[in-house]
Amino acid sequence: xxxxxxxxxxxxxxxxxxxxxxxxxxxxxxxxxxxxxxxxxxxxxxxxxxxxxxxxxxxxxxxxxxxxxxxxxxxxxxxxxxxxxxxxxxxxxxxxxxxxxxxxxxxxxxxxxxxxxxxxxxxxxxxxxxxxxxxxxxxxxxxxxxxxxxxxxxxxxxxxxxxxxxxxxxxxxxxxxxxxxxxxxxxxxxxxxxxxxxxxxxxxxxxxxxxxxxxxxxxxxxxxxxxxxxxxxxxxxxxxxxxxxxxxxxxxxxxxxxxxxxxxxxxxxxxxxxxxxxxxxxxxxxxxxxxxxxxxxxxxxxxxxxxxxxxxxxxxxxxxxxxxxxxxxxxxxxxxxxxxxxxxxxxxxxxxxxxxxxxxxxxxxxxxxxxxxxxxxxxxxxxxxxxxxxxxxxxxxxxxxxxxxxxxxxxxxxxxxxxxxxxxxxxxxxxxxxxxxxxxxxxxxxxxxxxxxxxxxxxxxxxxxxxxxx
Numbered sequence: 001x002x003x004x005x006x007x008x009x010x011x012x013x014x015x016x017x018x019x020x021x022x023x024x025x026x027x028x029x030x031x032x033x034x035x036x037x038x039x040x041x042x043x044x045x046x047x048x049x050x051x052x053x054x055x056x057x058x059x060x061x062x063x064x065x066x067x068x069x070x071x072x073x074x075x076x077x078x079x080x081x082x083x084x085x086x087x088x089x090x091x092x093x094x095x096x097x098x099x100x101x102x103x104x105x106x107x108x109x110x111x112x113x114x115x116x117x118x119x120x121x122x123x124x125x126x127x128x129x130x131x132x133x134x135x136x137x138x139x140x141x142x143x144x145x146x147x148x149x150x151x152x153x154x155x156x157x158x159x160x161x162x163x164x165x166x167x168x169x170x171x172x173x174x175x176x177x178x179x180x181x182x183x184x185x186x187x188x189x190x191x192x193x194x195x196x197x198x199x200x201x202x203x204x205x206x207x208x209x210x211x212x213x214x215x216x217x218x219x220x221x222x223x224x225x226x227x228x229x230x231x232x233x234x235x236x237x238x239x240x241x242x243x244x245x246x247x248x249x250x251x252x253x254x255x256x257x258x259x260x261x262x263x264x265x266x267x268x269x270x271x272x273x274x275x276x277x278x279x280x281x282x283x284x285x286x287x288x289x290x291x292x293x294x295x296x297x298x299x300x301x302x303x304x305x306x307x308x309x310x311x312x313x314x315x316x317x318x319x320x321x322x323x324x325x326x327x328x329x330x331x332x333x334x335x336x337x338x339x340x341x342x343x344x345x346x347x348x349x350x351x352x353x354x355x356x357x358x359x360x361x362x363x364x365x366x367x368x369x370x371x372x373x374x375x376x377x378x379x380x381x382x383x384x385x386x387x388x389x390x391x392x393x394x395x396x397x398x399x400x401x402x403x404x405x406x407x408x409x410x411x412x413x414x415x416x417x418x419x420x421x422x423x424x425x426x427x428x429x430x431x432x433x434x435x436x437x438x439x440x441x442x443x444x445x446x447x448x449x450x451x452x453x454x455x456x457x458x459x460x461x462x463x464x465x466x467x468x469x470x
Contacts, residue, residue: 022118031061031355117210132182139178164197173203271302279315286363290314290373301466308384311358319362327351348372350379371430378429388421396452404450437463
């Protein structure tokens, strides 16, 4: 029987089994440069991938692809080293004392992290927790290679819902060999349930659990926010802008004002660079509107958008034909989540995962968002920054569910598995900036989506904040 390759012991078989949850976990991470990484929050870094000392994004992406092969296809460290080693060593330019050890650290840390996060998804599934309600964390002890962190923690057995797991999920440091397994009630009692988990901190940047994919919501009041991993494949689909307008459109650019949009395009392209592509000239009102809406954003925010996207594509073609990666093409002819049509008829999509974050807007169809361009761009920002997963925004979103805004009954903002929060944030951002990001914009967001969400937008995305951002 074929086995998966081990991140510690090399390939186990020429035909390894795919660890789907591990593959999905790794493909959720967006390749970023070393410089971009340094400017990210700890939460945002959980969604990103970088290689220390590498400035070229194309080389980071090449490394990402090589690791993806290792995780998905069981490629060994030797395979990884052969594929990207020479290019990385050249990029380091003699600044790394032991490049072989650095390469092995990159390989083992990333592969083990993906496997460990995949294990989290498996062990937190309701059907697994019914059978194996406990988790055992084990380090390899006594071989002279155990880190001080893992030696002090030792073996821990706790209920799967215990908050300690949120801050102590392996790996706990570089080249960590700790692993987690599920236990039945009888097994846990026989081996000894830990009464008080050790107060030993992981190395900086390690230990954070990837989040939950089911209906379990841990109490994280005394622990760092855990990022959500969506185990349900259907929940991984992008959600299109609503087909029926939620609100009346405002501020459309029409007639002679198209010339103003043509003037704005070079300015926008100067900031977004090769991220921005506009097809079909400005013949389409929807394409003109997309350019206009983006051009109204302040330059610091546009620079941030450039950092978190790999492609911004506005076109008159069907949205499923857009994007450099070709990922959108997989949804051609596929019914949308609400079964109201196919993705070909959608006005916009945000494609993510696999080192990709694409904002796609089509003039082929018109959705119900105030601005498809701003709505999908908000998804790209949220994907890295995690706004919709933050405690502050989730509290504001719950206020909306309790009737805080006129759109509180709109099903579009109630999609399960965290997608309702994502769509609420995206439309709040679109409305806020479409209307100028001032007092009037905040009052409209407050009326439609509730005062707490309006306050969140003013605090985190207000014009004054982004005017002063570096």
